[in-house]
Amino acid sequence: MTPAGTTAAPAAVPAGRPGSPTAGAAGHESADRPETVGDGGSVWSTLRNRLRRWSFWLILLVLLCGVVALELLRGPAADRADLSPGNAAPNGAKAVAEVLRQQGVQVVATDSLQETRDQLHAAGGTLLIHDPNGYLSAEQLEPLKAQAGRIVLLEPGFEALRALAPGVRAAGVIPADGGNLPADCRQPGPTTAGEITRGGFSYRGGSDMCFAVDTAAGDAAPYVLSDDGATVVLGAGHVLSNEAIVQAGNAALALNTLGATDRLVWYRAGPQDVPVADAPVNPMSLLPEWVLPVSLWLMAVGVVAMFWRGRRLGPLVSEPLPVLVRSAETIEGRARLYQNAKAVNHAADNLRAATMTRLAAQLRLPAGASSADVVNAVARNSGRSRAELERLLRHEEPGTEARLVAWAQELQQLEKEVTHR
Amino acid sequence: MAITGRFVLLALAGILPLLLFPRPATVLVWCLLLAVAVTVDLALAVSPRRVGLQRRLPANVRLGESVTAQLLLANHGRRQLRAVLRDGWQPSAGAVNPDQRVRISPGERRLLQVQLTPLRRGDLLAHHVAIRSLGPLGVAARQITISLPGRLRVLPPFHSKRHLPSKLRKLRELDGRVAVQIRGAGTEFDSLRDYVRGDDVRSIDWRATARRQAVVVRTWRPERDRRVVIVLDTSRTSAARIEDEPRLDTGIEASLLLAVLAERGGDRVDFLAFDRRPRAKVASAAKGNLLNQLVNAMAPLDPELIEADWSQIPAEIHALSSHRSLVVLLTALDSGAAEEGLLPVLAQLTAKHTVVVASVNDPHVDRLRTVRDTADDTFRAAAAERAMLERAAVAAQIRQLGAEVVDAPPHELPPQLADMYIRLKAAGRL
Numbered sequence: 001m002t003p004a005g006t007t008a009a010p011a012a013v014p015a016g017r018p019g020s021p022t023a024g025a026a027g028h029e030s031a032d033r034p035e036t037v038g039d040g041g042s043v044w045s046t047l048r049n050r051l052r053r054w055s056f057w058l059i060l061l062v063l064l065c066g067v068v069a070l071e072l073l074r075g076p077a078a079d080r081a082d083l084s085p086g087n088a089a090p091n092g093a094k095a096v097a098e099v100l101r102q103q104g105v106q107v108v109a110t111d112s113l114q115e116t117r118d119q120l121h122a123a124g125g126t127l128l129i130h131d132p133n134g135y136l137s138a139e140q141l142e143p144l145k146a147q148a149g150r151i152v153l154l155e156p157g158f159e160a161l162r163a164l165a166p167g168v169r170a171a172g173v174i175p176a177d178g179g180n181l182p183a184d185c186r187q188p189g190p191t192t193a194g195e196i197t198r199g200g201f202s203y204r205g206g207s208d209m210c211f212a213v214d215t216a217a218g219d220a221a222p223y224v225l226s227d228d229g230a231t232v233v234l235g236a237g238h239v240l241s242n243e244a245i246v247q248a249g250n251a252a253l254a255l256n257t258l259g260a261t262d263r264l265v266w267y268r269a270g271p272q273d274v275p276v277a278d279a280p281v282n283p284m285s286l287l288p289e290w291v292l293p294v295s296l297w298l299m300a301v302g303v304v305a306m307f308w309r310g311r312r313l314g315p316l317v318s319e320p321l322p323v324l325v326r327s328a329e330t331i332e333g334r335a336r337l338y339q340n341a342k343a344v345n346h347a348a349d350n351l352r353a354a355t356m357t358r359l360a361a362q363l364r365l366p367a368g369a370s371s372a373d374v375v376n377a378v379a380r381n382s383g384r385s386r387a388e389l390e391r392l393l394r395h396e397e398p399g400t401e402a403r404l405v406a407w408a409q410e411l412q413q414l415e416k417e418v419t420h421r
Numbered sequence: 422m423a424i425t426g427r428f429v430l431l432a433l434a435g436i437l438p439l440l441l442f443p444r445p446a447t448v449l450v451w452c453l454l455l456a457v458a459v460t461v462d463l464a465l466a467v468s469p470r471r472v473g474l475q476r477r478l479p480a481n482v483r484l485g486e487s488v489t490a491q492l493l494l495a496n497h498g499r500r501q502l503r504a505v506l507r508d509g510w511q512p513s514a515g516a517v518n519p520d521q522r523v524r525i526s527p528g529e530r531r532l533l534q535v536q537l538t539p540l541r542r543g544d545l546l547a548h549h550v551a552i553r554s555l556g557p558l559g560v561a562a563r564q565i566t567i568s569l570p571g572r573l574r575v576l577p578p579f580h581s582k583r584h585l586p587s588k589l590r591k592l593r594e595l596d597g598r599v600a601v602q603i604r605g606a607g608t609e610f611d612s613l614r615d616y617v618r619g620d621d622v623r624s625i626d627w628r629a630t631a632r633r634q635a636v637v638v639r640t641w642r643p644e645r646d647r648r649v650v651i652v653l654d655t656s657r658t659s660a661a662r663i664e665d666e667p668r669l670d671t672g673i674e675a676s677l678l679l680a681v682l683a684e685r686g687g688d689r690v691d692f693l694a695f696d697r698r699p700r701a702k703v704a705s706a707a708k709g710n711l712l713n714q715l716v717n718a719m720a721p722l723d724p725e726l727i728e729a730d731w732s733q734i735p736a737e738i739h740a741l742s743s744h745r746s747l748v749v750l751l752t753a754l755d756s757g758a759a760e761e762g763l764l765p766v767l768a769q770l771t772a773k774h775t776v777v778v779a780s781v782n783d784p785h786v787d788r789l790r791t792v793r794d795t796a797d798d799t800f801r802a803a804a805a806e807r808a809m810l811e812r813a814a815v816a817a818q819i820r821q822l823g824a825e826v827v828d829a830p831p832h833e834l835p836p837q838l839a840d841m842y843i844r845l846k847a848a849g850r851l
Contacts, residue, residue, distance in 0.1 A: 037497065038470030039567045046565070290443035297439055297448065301432045304424065311423040313507040313520065314551025314566045320511075322543075322723045327661035327668070327783045328805075330755075335804035339796070347803035354790075354806035357813070401796040408793040408802065 083130060083154065083237055085109045085266045090243035096254045097266065103255070106263045113140055116267045120147040125263025129164075130154040130237075135269045138163035148265070151231045152257055154240070155201050167227040171202040171220035174213060174235070180248045181222070185210035189256030190223055193249030200236035211236070223253070232257055344404050345397055355411045356393065362418055382417050389414075422463060423553055428560040431455060462556025467498035469552040469565045473530075476547070481574040481717070484542050490516075490573065492533040492550065496525040502554060505562075506533065509549040513541040514573065539575040542670070544721050547571035576716040577670065581678040581835035588678070588839045592686050595643050595847050611642040645687035647851035648705070648746035649842075650738055650774075651676045655722055656696040656729035658753035663783045664831050671781045672751040673719050675835040677712070679749060682839050684711050686846060691741040694722055697730045704741065731762040735769050747775045747851050749838070754780040754819075754828060756811035764815075767822045775850050776824035779838050782812065784830045 041049075051058070079086040085097035085107060097107045106125070110116045113136070120127060127148035129141070134157045141163035145151065153160055161168050176199040183190040190210035202213060202220035207229055209221035222236035234257060239250035258264055284292070338347045360369050363377040375393055379386045392414060398404040435451040473495035482488040490510075496502040502525045510516045515538035525531050539545055553564040613629050616636035629637040653659075653676055659669035680690045689705035692715055701718040703711070729752070738748055748770055752763060763778070770776050789805040792798045816826045825845070829837045845851055 033475065035473040035475045035493075035495065036567060036569050037473045039565050041565070042470070043468075290440050293443045293445075293448065294436055294439050297435055301429065301435075304432050305429045308424050308426060308429050311564075313505065313553055313564070314509055314549060317509045317511050317548055319513055322541075322667075323660050323726055324662045324667055324724075325660045327663045328785050328789065331786060331789060331804045331808050332801065334807065335797075335801040338803060339800045347800055350803040350807045350810070351799075354810055357810070401799075405793060405796055405799045408799045412791065412793060 081268065082132065083240055084268060088242065090241065092242050093240040095242045095245055096240050096251075096258065099251075099255065100259050100264060103259060104262060105259050107266060108264065109266045109268070111268050111270050111272075113267075113269070113273045116144070116265060117147065119265045120144070123263055124149050124261075125265055126150045126152060126258065126261045128152045128154055128258065128264060128266045129156070129160065129269070130267065131157065131160060131269035133269070133271075134159060135271060135273045136160065137275065140273070140275070145230075149230075150260060153231060153233045155235055155237045156233060161203075161233070165206065165224075165226035165231045165233050167207075168203050168205045168224050168233050171204045171215065171217070174198055174200055174202050174220075174222060181211035181213060183210050183249075184212060185223075187223075187225060189260075190253060192256055193253035195248050196222070196236060196239055196250050196253055197244055197247050199238045199244075203233050203235050206233065223257075342401075344399065344401060348396070348398050348404060348407065351408050351411060352393065352396075355415060358415060359418060378414070378418060382414070384414070384417075423562045423564045424459070425555065425560055425562060427558075428455070428459065431458065431560060458558055459561040462558045462561040463563060464556075465500065465558075466554045466556040466561075466563050467496065467500050467502040467504075469504070469554045469563055469567075471496070471498040472502065472504070472552055472554070473497055474550055474567060474569055476569060476571045478571050478573055481576050481720070482537075482539060483576045483716075484539060484578040487536060487538045488573070490535045490537055490547070490571070492535065493530060494523060494525060494533060495530040496527055499527050501526050503557075503559075504555060505553045507551045508533075508535045508547060509551065509566075510535070510537065510547045510571075511545055513539065514545040514547070515540050537573065539573070542575050542577050542720060543723065545573045545575055547573075574717070574720050576720045577673045577677065579674065579677050579716065581674040582681075584678060584836045584839060585681060588682050588836070588843065589685055591840075591843050592682065592846075595843065611640045613637050613639055643686075643846050644849060644851055647688045647846075648691065648742045648744055649679070649683040649688050649749065649851075650691045650693065650741055650746045651679060651749045652734060652738070652751065653692070653694040653701075653719075653722075654696065654729055654750070654752035655694050655700050655725055656758075657724065657726050658729075658755055658758050660724035660726065661753070663781050664785070666831060667724060668753060668781050669722065669724050671831045671834055672779075673722070675751060675779060675838045676719075676749075677715060678835040678839050679842055680715055681712055682842060686842075688747075688851070689742075691746075692718065693737060693741060694719070695729065695734065695737060696725045696727055697733075699737065700725075702741075728758070729762055731766045734766055738770070738774070745774055747777065747842070747845065749777045749779060749842075751779050754778070754782070754812050754815045754826075756808075756815055759815045759819075764818060764822070767819060767824055771823035775845060777827060777838070777841055777845070778819050778824050779827040779834060779841075781831050781834050782828050 079092070080089065081087060082091050083093045085093055086109060088094045097109075100107050108119050110119055116127070125148070127144060127150070129144070129151065132155065136159060138159045141160055145164055151164055153164060156165070158170065161170065178198050180195040180197055182195045183193060185191065185208050187208055187210055196211055200222045202215070202222055203209075203224045204218065204220045206224040206226050208225040209219060210223040212219040212221040222234070224233040224235070225231075226233065238244045240254050245251050245254060337343075356371060356374050359378055360374050363374070363381060365373060365377055371394055375386065375389050378384070378393070379389050382389075392407075392410060396407055398407045432455060435448075435455075438447050438451060475493040475495075477491040477493065479488050479490075490508070492506070492508060494506075502523070504523055506521050506523060508516060508519045510519060517536040517538065519535060521533050521535070523531055523533065537545075548568065548570060549566050550569045551564065551566045553562045555562045613626060614637065616625060616638050620638050624638045624640075626637050626639045653669075653672050655669060659667065659672065661668050663671070676692060680692065683690050690711060691705050692701070692703040693699060694701040700722055703714045703718050705711075738746070750763070753759065767776065767778075786805045786808060790802050790809065793802050812828070816828060819826050825841060827834065827838050827841050
């Protein structure tokens with residue numbers, strides 16, 4: 001890096017006393033002004049000023065970082081799923097799970113097929129299967145039948161019914177309005193409960209149907225026992241919910257259905273249970289290991305480069321601009337006024353007056369000459385007839401813009417003829 | 422502080438280790454390396470607060486010429502200074518090389534030369550010098566801005582100077598001081614001399630001839646030591662741009678030519694720039710070079726967006742010269758402004774002085790007048806005709822009040838005004 005840009009060779013002169021410079025180039029003011037050293041500040045004052053100027057953004061950044069950190073540290077989100085044994089909200093089923101626990105039933109919540117199998121393998125018990133999104137296929141469900149002693153299917157879909165309760169068919173939704181449904185069957189649990197609130201899904205078929213409702217296609221019920229009697233299909237999921245469990249005989253039905261054995265495996269199917277072959281491959285896993293860190297680093301370098309280019313060498317210098325006005329602006333303004341006001345005859349008067357003045361000057365007429373004098377003089381000096389000139393110069397009143405343009409051109413033509421004679 | 426392109430390259434080089442060891446530890450190590458490099462560089466860079474600065478500026482320059490502004494740098498630090506400087510001139514100063522790199526050993530000085538080609542007349546300002554002092558590694562720099570005001574006066578270009586020789590020749594012809602012996606125009610008696618063949622017989626002084634026994638002729642010369650007062654209007658009408666320059670700049674050119682010519686013609690010139698108060702004044706009584714004083718007074722003039730107060734003009738002129746003078750008013754003949762401001766006081770001026778009103782007219786208006794192809798054009802032509810008629814009316818009124826009018830396009834105004842002066846001088850009306 002040489003001191004390029006200095007036009008003359010930058011002469012290195014020995015430093016004398018500051019304030020008494022060596023003679024400057026000829027023609028330059030002798031430097032009476034004292035030498036200026038520094039800007040009167042220090043590193044710390046500059047730093048303080050910077051901090052003060054950027055304090056708002058710094059505080060904002062700190063707050064943002066704090067919020068992000070807090071969000072990360074708060075751990076997993078609370079359980080908000082429908083009929084989850086861990087959800088204490090009105091749509092959850094924590095109440096029934098807790099009561100069962102108090103009654104000495106071991107309630108195990110699982111959320112994967114493998115875990116469920118392990119739990120059943122370990123100690124057996126009743127299995128509750130809740131698969132609202134239909135993740136599980138019949139092939140996955142079938143083996144569970146052998147492992148579990150008793151199965152409760154909570155609002156099952158088509159696949160679950162095919163695998164675990166072959167004789168039961170779905171029969172649609174039970175509208176929630178209307179009175180309670182009476183048990184009206186031989187099963188001990190529902191009979192104890194007496195009646196439950198309306199709602200949920202209905203099914204038909206199986207060996208017994210409780211709380212049946214009449215539909216156009218025959219009876220359907222929210223509580224159906226499968227043909228072999230080992231599987232309960234519970235369409236009335238709402239009886240387990242924290243919100244509705246205290247109403248009618250909901251609680252009795254829930255406790256009797258789920259608390260029949262001293263162990264309950266509460267299985268909620270999740271997306272991780274979808275068969276592996278169907279899951280999409282994560283594209284990131286196909287890339288080499290270094291791609292992610294290198295691209296992040298490149299982004300960071302990009303930000304650094306912005307700081308490099310964005311730092312200005314000193315503040316901007318303002319330019320005091322003098323005011324300047326286009327001189328023909330008023331003419332343009334007046335022309336537009338004429339046009340907007342459709343002042344055709346006013347414009348015509350201007351053109352006529354100017355032409356007359358110039359013709360009079362051209363033909364050496366005295367200053368006080370009348371328009372008739374001008375017409376006479378023009379008639380003598382051009383080949384045109386008097387009548388035509390009278391019309392053109394004195395009587396023409398162009399009413400329209402088109403006529404005005406044509407007449408203005410005629411005037412110009414006449415002027416040219418007279419001038420070039 | 423500032424980072425350099427070298428720092429960015431160093432950061433970019435971090436890709437290599439990251440390719441080989443794509444682990445968070447690599448990122449940490451490289452960040453640490455960068456931080457150390459920056460810290461070392463900042464610590465070892467010469468503090469820009471230990472650099473002494475001194476400006477050396479030429480007093481003034483004519484518009485259109487280049488000039489060198491000098492900046493004397495002294496390194497009072499203990500290490501070698503490597504720095505990039507920017508001289509903070511305003512953009513119209515036309516600094517060719519405001520950014521410069523320097524390398525100064527401790528205790529030495531260096532002269533930086535910044536080439537300026539000003540783009541505008543007036544006082545051009547430099548506000549500050551920014552210094553970015555680089556560290557030995559060249560990855561980071563310390564930067565401060567030092568307030569270091571400087572002012573360069575840019576004088577009007579005086580392009581109309583080229584008309585001066587021809588006008589001076591005319592002036593000498595009036596004087597009779599030409600190679601070819603002619604009688605000389607003018608009304609003031611100069612001297613008696615012997616008749617030579619070719620002299621006008623009408624100029625023979627018979628009385629002197631009777632005394633001398635040889636034929637003697639009278640010679641004449643124009644009056645000398647008359648007063649010329651140039652009044653330049655800097656009010657809102659002077660802001661109008663006609664062709665390439667504002668009316669004010671044309672007025673400056675015309676006044677300069679007239680002033681130089683009148684001074685050579687042996688007259689005394691006063692100058693006044695006025696809108697509602699005097700903006701610049703040059704009195705004939707002052708010592709020194711008239712042209713120099715005039716250009717210095719005119720350089721900082723700018724059009725003011727206010728209406729001129731013509732009622733003060735007679736008193737201002739009286740303050741400059743209480744004798745009969747040639748008063749030249751450089752203003753605009755726009756109907757509204759002139760009718761309300763200038764015309765009422767003109768009678769007062771013409772009663773005592775010979776008055777010339779000079780104004781720039783716009784050749785563009787003349788072009789607008791002749792274009793009549795569409796309705797738009799025709800209305801514009803009508804408006805242009807209207808403006809010219811009004812202008813002619815104002816000029817006629819001014820002539821009726823006994824003043825002379827010079828109305829010319831920008832490039833012709835200075836010579837035409839000079840001709841008017843020569844004509845008036847020849848006619849003995851000064």
